[in-house]
Amino acid sequence: MDEVRIVRSLDEEDAERVLALAEEAHALDGAEALSEQTVLRVRHGSPEGTARFHLLDEEGDLAGFAFAEKSADEPDSAELLVAPGRRRRGHGTALARSLRADAGAAGVRVWAHGRLPAAQGLAEALGWHRARGLLKMRLRLRGGDGAPVGLPEPKPSGAVADGVRVRAFRPGEDEAALVRSHAAAFADHPEQGGVTLEDLRQRQAEPWFDAEGFFVAEETGGPAARGAQEAQDAGEGRIAGFHWTKVHADGAGLTDGEPVGEVYVVGVAPSWQGTGLGRLLTLAGVRYLRDRGLPWVLLYVDEDNRAAVRLYETLGFEVWDGDVMYAPGD
Template identity: 65%
Template structure:
């Protein structure tokens, strides 16, 4: 027998159980079932009314109930809820995924709910189809080989593309005279970065809504390194015109067997500076940083509808690796 517990705040033992469940699913599937944002919410919580946690338990007689699955919803005004679902590998094919999906629908805000499926797994696709849901958004996962001897764990060696030389980051004289590219200063740049990020991602429901608390949570993560966080500062005003925040995955992120790899974590350019070549230059500054650290691979995520960004990454040698899909009711 199973039951679903819905809450806006996880107790410490519940959070630990969710983290363990996500790790078990990651080990089994080879794909992280929950995004970094969700894991931060599990560990740190969020403002009241913005998150909902759905935990499905299996009762096992006299023993404590076992956490068999988990779903998370982020709720914002004027937008459908954004959700993720994961079921413990040894508790699958018992209807828990469908139960959690129904729970999300019944508990959704006035604009409904949309659910992410990471890696386009067969189970997620089948579950979405069984509910009559269709894809409404796609997030491409791309990769670039930085070092000649790096081999992707998930790809046969004969299919691995050769290393390509990285172009140098170049700004036009008119742009270079007005900007300086430097690394992020913790404790000094947060406010300016948040303003630039909100402007660059005004139409992006997740990235554009990053708050100071969100930023500080990431600064506290073990992977955070300000030396890999580049900002382009306007020399006259001190405002941030653009940025490239890189990240290092110590576990290889599925590209290697435990050797660290890099990520183009987020690149943003203020609308006033778009079309100047700043985005390409910042991207290359970060890629050179990751390559110079000796990392064999770099990955990134990009909305498949953002053709300008996809074209930029393809021009630098990135190729499609995988994709995440967001589903919604018709």
């Protein structure tokens, strides 16, 4: 078995090989092999130089791949996959050990998508433990008769009605304010908290981007606005919250190719949390996806975020699947 090659960026040929390998694994396993963030790093690299790509070739073909996003203070966030026809040859172990050897002082954590038995078996064989989990939830938007399902009306609280107005995202105008609001809303989140203007623009360039399905709650400065000036002073900008929806053209495992929707990201700035703005924005996006005629909507949520899980359950979402993050033992 050849050694793992670690690079800071991928040339066009290697990027194509990695994306083809991910598609092959997805087709076999029924779960996404790589997250959207990793796919974007494969395509565009990391402007901050924080990406590490681990490539394992066997007999001239790409047999396995791993990716790690490095952070100064947190463990590396990583993913790995092995070519379907080259599994059970020690490639997964080699990639996991390469990720660990290349990690900083804080170590590494590796995501496994879809709770696949093979991933669990590899973690157990390495002595790694479960460090974090994401729940994958879904909601049916169309009944058996094809009619749209009923959803609650998005009714704003008094503070929200007086303090914000919900509108569609304006490309070319809202980017800077959105990034500030995003950073404030996810200040303690290991992935979402680091979204940059370049990350936002890369997603805007994706085929699925839909400004009409990107809802922002713009502060109006009304008398019931909670801490608007304090939010400005803290750098949160004028966007109190947002809900970014997404459509998966391939059905995301919920259909045989019919597009489905996703509650992609919902964020609320700290000064607006507890006002009901998150529920309002979530409903606005879900109703938008339903009115487009989509049969399902899905979302990901940290399993430890009980408040968010409860919110989604009250809207009718149910747990469908999940992802698991593993970390080396002490």
